[in-house]
Amino acid sequence: MKKKIITTTASIAVLIGIAAGIWFLQRGDDGQVAQNTTCAVDVNSLLLKDAEGLLKTDEEIVRAIFSHYFDGYKQIPDCPTAGIKNHRIASVGKITREDDHILAEIVFDLEPLSLDETEWDTPETAVEDGWIRGKKGTLSIQKSEDVYYLVL
Secondary structure (H helix, E strand, O other), X not given: XXXXXXXXXXXXHHHHHHHHHHHHHOEOOOOOEOOOOOOOOOXXXXXXXXXXXXXXXXXXXXXXXXHHHHHXXXXXXXXXXXXXXXXXXXXXXXXXXXXOEEEEEEXXXXXXXXXOOOOOOOOOOEEEOOEEEEEEEEEEEEEEOOEEEEOO
């Protein structure tokens, strides 16, 4: 019971930290909250509930949380710098797990809304057929009860 209370408290603290971070990101230089939040991704895209226990392997968890998170970027069509049309994982590399924490190396591709305006393109990526290919990243995923959340 004590472990459950500690886990729940830690989860709430992380969610408050994420919300505070998003709030600070939306603040302008003058300390005012930005009026244009069309590029803000819904904070719910960081959380994935698996109440039915369908996610059995670490790779399934990694793929599911990646897809859930990047689906959030499909929901901002008025933001050509961050919005995307589609996404896919090209490969899942090394996955390490320590208790309820997963680290996974991935390579993924994104189809941005606008290749000319996107901020997703970087020197290590290639642009081909309207897609940005070969982005590399490490996902940090924490589990609390039946909820997985992406740690940014």
